[in-house]
Amino acid sequence: MSGSSAAIAFLVAIVTNYVTAQPPKWAENTVLVWSVFGALAIVSLGLFFWERRLAAQAPDGSVRPVPLGRIAVGGHSMNPPAVSARVRGREAELERIGARVRGSGGGMVVVCGAGGLGKTTLAAEAAAQARAQGRVVVWIRWRDDPDQLGQDLAQAAHILGLPESRLEEARTGRVSLVDAVWEHLADVKDWLIVLDNVDNPSRVGPGSGPPAAYRGWLRPHGGGVLLVTSRDTSRQTWGPDADLIHLQPLADDAGGAVLLDAAPHAGTEAEAEALAVRLGGLPLALNAAGTYLSVPTSRHRTFTAYQHALEAEFADLLGAEHPGAAANPAVARRVVRHTWDLSLDQLHRDGYTLARPVLQLLALLEPAPIPRTLITPDLVTDATGLPATAATVDAALAGLHQYGLLHTPETDSPDPDSPVAGRLQLHPLVREVSAHTLTRPEPTDTWLTAIDDHLTRAVNAVVGIPGRAGWPTARLLAPHLPAHLDRNTPHNSATARNTLDALAVVLDAAGAASEELLLLRHLLDNESTVLGPDHPETLSSRNNLALALNDLGEHQQAVDLHQQTLAGRQRVLGPD
Secondary structure: OHHHHHHHHHHHHHHHHHHHHHOOOOHHHHHHHHHHHHHHHHHHHHHHHHHHHHHHOOOOOEEEEEOOOOOOOOOOOOOOOOOOOOOOOOHHHHHHHHHHHHHHOOOEEEEEEOOOOOOOOOOHHHHHHHHHOOOOOEEEEOOOOHHHHHHHHHHHHHHHOOHHHHHHHHHOOOHHHHHHHHHHHHHHHEEEEEEEOOOHHOOOOOOOOOOOOOOOOOOOOOEEEEEEEEOOHHHHHHOEEEEEOOOOOOOOOHHHHHHHHHHOEEEEEHHHHHHHHHOOOOHHHHHHHHHHHHHHOOOOOHHHHHHHHHHHHHHHOOOOOOOOOOOOOOOOOOOOHHHHHHHHHHHHHHOOOOOOHHHHHOOOOOOOOEEEOOOHHHHHHHHHOOOOHHHHHHHHHHHHOOOOEEEEEOOOOOOOOOOOOOOEOHHHHHHHHHHHHOOOOOOHHHHHHHHHHHHHHHHHHHHHOOOOHHHHHHHHHHHHHHHHHHOOOHOOOOOHHHHHHHHHHHHHHOOOHHHOOOOOOOHHHHHHOOOOOOOOOHHHHHHHHHHHHHOOOOOHHHHHHHHHHHHHHHHHOOOO
16 A cells, blocks of 8 residues: 555544544544644645655656556557458568568568558558468557557557556556567567558657667567558668568559459450559559449540540549548548658658659659759759759758659669769659649749750750760750750740750760660651751751661661652752
8 A cells, every 4th residue: 555545544544433433532632633633634645746756757757657548458449451452563572571470580670662652551461461370460550649659559568468567667657668568579479560651750759769779669679570661761760670671663464463453344464554554553543543443433444545544634533632631641642642742741841841842843854764963953943933052952852762752773884884873763653643733833834944944054064074974964864855845936946956966966976876866856857847858957867867777777767868868958959
């Protein structure tokens, strides 16, 4: 019995005797009795408040008591969600998780990647497989609330046998709850705890320490496996002991199988695969398309019809607003457009204020790798009107990369000694949704004018670089120049044509035949339309294209073009 309880019991006993029994001689002195009564009351209250103070801190004065009243009964389901369809194309990832669950070492696995890649679905399938193998599975959904996470993990540990006495010590602040939980989880085997949607790991807690320090709720040292899903792909966030599984879009055949599972009568395997390619292998988009095609009242009922409709109705089919998406993150995760808005909102809250406008800027370029040197503070400011420095642009790109919205493909140069250019690339669907649906602070024409101006500057810079140093950047710039030429009106397109022609010369020296051919064909088409088939510049471009085709071994095509060029020059200049 505690001190205050004993004092109160003693006081009650005295009063009871005083009221109901023959009082002792000293009790006849009322002044003495009431003085003793008052003193005991004061002592009892003092002991009561002293106990409350002791319960509010640990022995070192730093640990507060934890309200764990709900632990024994639980406030919500901790069962994994059911997987409604077969999980396609994730066999290697599932085996990697399964091997760790079946093993004896435990650890922490982080399934990470951009929104829409199916992280939760993969985790749910892994949980189902673990449960079928006899493991205890607990599913926790991150609610952006460290205190709730503490409650949930304490409940998970309680399910796995954490004694009530240990929880009582945490309730009163005599031990740290996080240490009590993980000391128990380190001793228990054969469990899988899934912590889903931890998109802001810095808030996990307890306290302000980073997750990678492994002193908080996320630790790789349990006897079972802690499986975390997150959009954060940074090794720096998760630390050296976490097993990172970075999800990629589905392969073409797996994407086609997802569509056929959802809409088996919508077309052939080849047609399903073609639509999967168009949707970039993104599971969220594939599920959205499959669900649409499976509804009997949908306007488009086949894979081919849906693919054609995307060209004219993209924003309606995949980028449409959802009534609850703006206010409900759970709904936003199921809508193709809004699932990336969640990441951009988080980046903005974390101080990456240029992340959204930089993504919008990249989305206006072509669906091809972009040279890192093109994305300068001057370009960002000229396009968006926002102040930018090298540091803030670097931070924006790093944030987009960390949340899986931006990739940096490795160089594929066959020459190991050739210089390497930094490359940036958006997932094709991220690019298309961003280009179609994200509002900009300035009109799109302003952004495109800035892009065209800086493309010209970038080509001029590459042309001025001696030797081979500029060749990798020239190859990266090439896919973005045809659209640059198309955007310029006939009366001011001469500069754009000169830009393409100058870069084609560099590409010829670099042996980049496919990129050179792309520019020369587009130059010829433009000049034939704008200047006419017999204009001297058109004739020169036709001659250059013929020379490039001849170098590639396309001799018949080269002969045909040379004959056209000869006939045109004879008409314009005469036989001599």
